[in-house]
Amino acid sequence: MTEVTPYLIRAYHQWMEDSGFTAHILVDCSNPVVVVPEQFIQDDKIVLNIASTATQSLILDNEHVGFKARFSNQSIDVYIPIEAIMGIYTAENGEGMFFERKTATETEQPKPGLTLLD
Numbered sequence: 001m002t003e004v005t006p007y008l009i010r011a012y013h014q015w016m017e018d019s020g021f022t023a024h025i026l027v028d029c030s031n032p033v034v035v036v037p038e039q040f041i042q043d044d045k046i047v048l049n050i051a052s053t054a055t056q057s058l059i060l061d062n063e064h065v066g067f068k069a070r071f072s073n074q075s076i077d078v079y080i081p082i083e084a085i086m087g088i089y090t091a092e093n094g095e096g097m098f099f100e101r102k103t104a105t106e107t108e109q110p111k112p113g114l115t116l117l118d
Helices: 005-019
Strands: 023-028 045-049 056-060 064-071 074-081 085-090 096-098
Touching: 005 023, 005 056, 005 085, 005 096
Parallel strands: none
Antiparallel strands: 023 045, 023 085, 056 064, 064 074, 085 096
């Protein structure tokens, strides 16, 4: 089954853009696939502005969020897998959504409980 998280991220991002708010995401940088400027990571987390005015070539797809942005006057390609995004919220009032992290056992399909009857 497809995860709902990327759809919620896109919906909140669109609502924030339409409302004139600045969209930010909170990212879990302990995920080894995350590509962000390391000098801005604090406690294995980073907050990134993903508003259209702060990014170039923004991609919000089902597997990742990606874009180009300037950090300390240097252009950097950012890559964040969806499972590393902890939340999306507005800078102006904090409204948005935070996502629960699923463990490996929670993402596995449940096994059917069948009983053999004589």
